[in-house]
Amino acid sequence: MPNLERLEHHACFGGWQDVYRHRSEVLGCEMTVGVYLPPQADPAHPRHAPCPVLYWLSGLTCNEQNFITKAGAQRYAAEHGIILVAPDTSPRGEGVADAEGYDLGQGAGFYLNATREPWARHYRMYDYIVDELPAWVEADPAASDARAISGHSMGGHGALTIALKNPGRYRSVSAFSPIVAPSQVPWGEKAFAAYLGEDCEAWKAHDATELVRSATERLPLLVDQGGGDEFLDVQLRPQLLQAACEAVGHPLRLRMRPGYDHSYYFIASFIGEHIAHHARALKA
Amino acid sequence: MPNLERLEHHACFGGWQDVYRHRSEVLGCEMTVGVYLPPQADPAHPRHAPCPVLYWLSGLTCNEQNFITKAGAQRYAAEHGIILVAPDTSPRGEGVADAEGYDLGQGAGFYLNATREPWARHYRMYDYIVDELPAWVEADPAASDARAISGHSMGGHGALTIALKNPGRYRSVSAFSPIVAPSQVPWGEKAFAAYLGEDCEAWKAHDATELVRSATERLPLLVDQGGGDEFLDVQLRPQLLQAACEAVGHPLRLRMRPGYDHSYYFIASFIGEHIAHHARALKA
Numbered sequence: 001m002p003n004l005e006r007l008e009h010h011a012c013f014g015g016w017q018d019v020y021r022h023r024s025e026v027l028g029c030e031m032t033v034g035v036y037l038p039p040q041a042d043p044a045h046p047r048h049a050p051c052p053v054l055y056w057l058s059g060l061t062c063n064e065q066n067f068i069t070k071a072g073a074q075r076y077a078a079e080h081g082i083i084l085v086a087p088d089t090s091p092r093g094e095g096v097a098d099a100e101g102y103d104l105g106q107g108a109g110f111y112l113n114a115t116r117e118p119w120a121r122h123y124r125m126y127d128y129i130v131d132e133l134p135a136w137v138e139a140d141p142a143a144s145d146a147r148a149i150s151g152h153s154m155g156g157h158g159a160l161t162i163a164l165k166n167p168g169r170y171r172s173v174s175a176f177s178p179i180v181a182p183s184q185v186p187w188g189e190k191a192f193a194a195y196l197g198e199d200c201e202a203w204k205a206h207d208a209t210e211l212v213r214s215a216t217e218r219l220p221l222l223v224d225q226g227g228g229d230e231f232l233d234v235q236l237r238p239q240l241l242q243a244a245c246e247a248v249g250h251p252l253r254l255r256m257r258p259g260y261d262h263s264y265y266f267i268a269s270f271i272g273e274h275i276a277h278h279a280r281a282l283k284a
Numbered sequence: 285m286p287n288l289e290r291l292e293h294h295a296c297f298g299g300w301q302d303v304y305r306h307r308s309e310v311l312g313c314e315m316t317v318g319v320y321l322p323p324q325a326d327p328a329h330p331r332h333a334p335c336p337v338l339y340w341l342s343g344l345t346c347n348e349q350n351f352i353t354k355a356g357a358q359r360y361a362a363e364h365g366i367i368l369v370a371p372d373t374s375p376r377g378e379g380v381a382d383a384e385g386y387d388l389g390q391g392a393g394f395y396l397n398a399t400r401e402p403w404a405r406h407y408r409m410y411d412y413i414v415d416e417l418p419a420w421v422e423a424d425p426a427a428s429d430a431r432a433i434s435g436h437s438m439g440g441h442g443a444l445t446i447a448l449k450n451p452g453r454y455r456s457v458s459a460f461s462p463i464v465a466p467s468q469v470p471w472g473e474k475a476f477a478a479y480l481g482e483d484c485e486a487w488k489a490h491d492a493t494e495l496v497r498s499a500t501e502r503l504p505l506l507v508d509q510g511g512g513d514e515f516l517d518v519q520l521r522p523q524l525l526q527a528a529c530e531a532v533g534h535p536l537r538l539r540m541r542p543g544y545d546h547s548y549y550f551i552a553s554f555i556g557e558h559i560a561h562h563a564r565a566l567k568a
Contacts, residue, residue, distance in 0.1 A: 010549035072356035265294040
């Protein structure tokens with residue numbers, strides 16, 4: 001990985017929470033990534049072995065810091081011996097296109113490859129997450145080639161769509177409060193129109209509710225959704241994914257959590273269950 | 285509590301993480317406070333009972349957000365049925381004296397009552413933590429009158445000194461990376477000179493290493509200290525407390541944690557052990 005720089009290095013639950021900055025050729029800018037190495041990644045650890053990797057995709061406005069500082073996921077990753085990789089949510093910096101709103105441009109990459117200007121040059125988060133980032137992570141002898149993916153909100157959309165589009169690549173997938181049908185909700189309509197153009201046919205390739213209809217792999221989807229989420233009815237609408245999964249028999253476990261909102265307090269409350277779910281698949 | 289306003293309300297580990305703003309008469313300004321109510325605080329909970337309260341005092345530059353968003357303490361408070369109360373670290377706002385540095389003025393109240401100008405009017409965090417805040421918290425039927433106190437860095441200093449100065453008031457005390465001897469280190473010398481004046485005799489009343497020498501209650505002190513803490517040798521110096529405790533036979537459990545730094549990644553890694561320690565004392 002060219003121009004790799006370690007920005008942070010903190011002991012945490014017996015392992016290390018690091019933050020790296022590196023040059024992304026795919027995105028044409030520098031990117032920051034949080035990497036948690038569990039104790040088992042240390043060659044001196046009595047149960048040392050190459051560790052499976054859980055990729056975490058954050059939501060709108062986030063960077064690599066939100067998940068690593070607020071989710072409390074390191075405890076569970078340490079218990080299960082899983083590496084956590086949490087990248088920034090979009091290309092950034094001078095020369096990278098941006099927009100006024102929080103829901104388009106920097107901080108809002110939507111985990112796709114943009115085809116329209118001014119976005120097409122840098123906004124290639126799909127290729128970054130699927131190829132460039134894991135190629136770097138998995139070149140480290142600490143990492144095995146067993147992969148899982150999860151995320152929150154826009155990142156839940158990213159996790160679901162990327163897993164559905166890449167059969168065999170991820171052992172498991174889960175999401176918190178995902179945008180399950182971006183083609184049918186305001187956040188997705190705005191972003192997809194900008195990044196992909198007005199032709200809604202092109203949107204289907206990045207819409208989980210569309211992708212399950214033709215999925216060739218029956219990878220179970222685990223989704224947690226807060227019942228008190230302020231974005232539930234307009235932006236998230238998990239029942240659309242539920243109906244699509246039922247129509248084609250795609251396995252979905254959708255858990256509504258009464259009272260929980262869209263914040264990291266929700267994620268923190270249930271990330272342990274998600275990591276246990278991924279651990280079962282990653283070590284099977 | 286006059287002018288009480290709830291700013292935040294999040295479901296979290298089966299309970300509620302709230303943030304309140306209220307008018308403090310002692311401090312002469314508005315204050316923000318994080319309050320975590322565990323599931324057992326709900327009258328509908330099968331194991332409902334008035335819950336003991338752990339007061340958490342944060343460090344330099346912090347407000348009520350740092351602990352509630354980064355420590356991951358709610359999981360353990362929910363397990364043990366403990367209310368967590370995390371106030372801001374100083375008076376704030378227009379009309380409240382301040383200084384250029386991060387280590388004096390707003391964000392740096394040092395949990396004492398200032399006697400010198402321009403600080404004496406508002407900087408009365410000792411009275412706020414010992415009297416005004418618990419009077420409000422414990423008026424709620426969700427809270428029992430069993431109290432514990434803990435904190436980090438400047439807040440570890442606050443927890444140790446407040447517990448030592450108030451025998452019988454707290455069932456247990458602990459600290460992460462505390463400033464154990466502020467009279468002998470740069471952070472403390474600067475703050476105490478400003479808030480209390482140049483006479484070092486007045487400083488002893490707010491210095492844990494001095495207070496243990498004359499403590500009438502043998503309340504055990506639990507201290508965790510990261511061995512990789514960037515402030516260890518100049519600002520924290522836990523061996524000064526250790527020597528003072530040994531000299532008078534005051535019980536101290538000082539745990540050095542190799543590799544850990546001064547950040548919330550350290551606190552998150554061991555806050556579960558601290559809350560278990562407090563739970564044993566609070567429920568004895």
